[in-house]
Amino acid sequence: MMMLARQTLLRISLVAALALVLVMAEGLQSDNRVSAQDVHVTGPLAGAPSVMNQRLWREMRLHVEPFFAFTIADEYSRSLIVGGELRFHFLDWLGIGGWGGYSVATLDTNLTKEIRDKGVTTNANRLDLPSREGYPNQVGRLNWWSGVELHFVPFRGKLAMFQKIFVDADIDVFVGAAFVGVEERADVTGQPSPGNVTYCDQVGDGCLPSQDARAKRTAIAPSFGIAFNAFFKEFVGLAFRWRGIPFKYNTSGTDNNRDGQINSDDRLRQFNNMFSVGVIFTLPPKIKTTD
C-alpha cells in the first residue's frame, strides 16, 4: 500500500498540466472576464506597474541548490538521492540549468519483502524467481541521475505564515532531458523451454547465478516538473520540487513478455518520479529591485 500507482500519477499529471494550461490561457486572454481580484486603480497610482519595488530573485543570478530527494511510485525499490542543481536565469521568469544526483541508498518496497518471504519457485516461474531469498538482488535499481532543463517562472507572489512571517515565493515549471544510470538483471534465457525452466546457463544451476548477474546502462528520457520556492533572505531560499522522468526498464528482473528469456524486450514503461527538498543559494548575493 505504500507505492504509488503510476497510472494514477500519470492521470493526475495530465490533469495538473491541463489546469496549468487553462490558467495560463485565461491569463493571456485580453478579455477580462476572470472574476478573481481585478484591481482597477484610479488617482495618482493609475497607470503604475502592478508591483513596485519588486525584488528580482532570479534575473541575471546564479542559483546553486544542494538537495535531498526520494523517489515515489516505485514498485520494487526506492532511491534516496543526494545531489545538486545549478541554474542561471537570463530573465526573472526564464532560465536554464543542470542537475545531478547519486542514489546514496535504496529501500526495498513491501512488495519486494513479501516476495522474498512468501514467493514460490516452480519450473513454470524459475526464470522469474530463481530463489525467493535472493529476489532483492534481481530487481532493477536507479543509481545516478542528471539532466538539463529549461525553467519558467509563471507565478510569483508572497505568502504569510502564521500571520507573522512573510516571504516571497514563486512557482517554477521546468522541462528538459534526463540521463539516468539504470542497473537491471542481465540478459538470460531459461532452458530447456519457456514455462518449463530447470536451468539457465548450465544444467543444474537452477538459474541461481543469473539472479545476481547485473547489467548497467544509461537511460535518456524526458524530464519535467514543478517547484515551489520561498526566499527568506536576499541570497537564501528553500525549494520543494517534484520531477517526473518516464522511461522503460525492467523493475522486477522478470520475463515480462513470457518469451522464455530476460532481455530488453521485458522493459516496462515506468513513470519514475521524485520529490526533493533543496536549499537555494543565489549569486551575486545582492538583490536588485524594479522601480
Next chain:
Amino acid sequence: MAAFWLTPPLAVQAQMEFSLDEVDEEEATPAKKKQENQGDLIEELAAGEDTASDGPVEPEPQREEIAEEIYAVQQIYALRLKRFEMAPSVAFTLNDPYLKRYGLGFAMNYWFTNVLALGVNFNWYDWCGQRAGCNPLDRGTDIVPRIQNQFRLGVPVNDWQFGLWVNFTYVPFYGKFKVRKKIFQWDAYLIGGVGLMRTQPIPVFDPEVRSFDWNTNVAFNVGAGLRIFLTRYLTFFTEFRAYMWPDKFENDRVAPGPGRTDSATWLQSGSTFVANTSIQIGITLFLPIKFEYRLPK
C-alpha cells in the same frame, strides 16, 4: 517543510517585507509603530477576532505626533470568518498498486475564526455499486497478474465503501500571486481528524466458500491543501490527504477439512495498518456569498 519551522522567526522577520519602503518603515519611531498597529486591519481580521460584534472603535486620544505618511493596507480579499464552506470533490488514491480507486467527496466546514474551521468530509468509493463492470477486481492494475504468474503469490485486497471524518482545518499560510494583470488570492491549510472507514475483503483465495460483509473501522486522517480564490465565494482546491486505519484482510491460507467453512478462519489473525494517500480536487462554495468588512473608525 521542516526548514520552514526551524528557521528562527525573529531573524527571518526582518527580511520578510516585500518592498524597500516597508523595510524602511520598520525603522521608524515607536509612535509611528503604535499607529500602524492600531490600523492594521489585515492582522486584526486574519487573527480571527470578532470585529463584527465589537462595533465601532473609538480612537484613542492622540498623545504623540504622528508621521505624515499614510500607508494603505489592502483588505483581505475573502474572509472565511463565520461562513460555511461546501466542497464537492473527486479523490484519486495514489499508493494502491493493486486496485484503481476513485472516490466522490463532499466536505462541509464552519469557520469560527478566519483561520480555523470545524467540519466533516465524506468520501464515497462504492459509487459504482453492483452494476456490470463494477466488480472491484475489474479495476485491478496489471501488476496483480504479474505477481500471481511470476511469483506464485496471491494478493489479498479489500474493497472500500465509504469514509466519514470529523476534521479541524487550520490556515497557516495565505498569499497572492500574479498572472499578468490578475491577482489571485490563495491559502494553504492543514487538516486532520477522526472518523470511520467501511471496508470489505474481496474473496480471492477461496471465493467458492468465503464471503465477507462490510466492516466498520476507526480511521483518522491528516493532510494539507491549497485553495485558490476565483471569486470571493468560489474557490478551486486541491489537497493531499492520508487516510489511515487498521484493516482486516482475507487469510491467504485455507484451513483443511471442516475448518474451511468456518468463517472464523477466513480473515488474517492480525490487523494491517492501511495508509490511503490520495489527492482530492474540487471546488468550494462559501456561504453566505456576501460578507461585510467591519472597519474601525
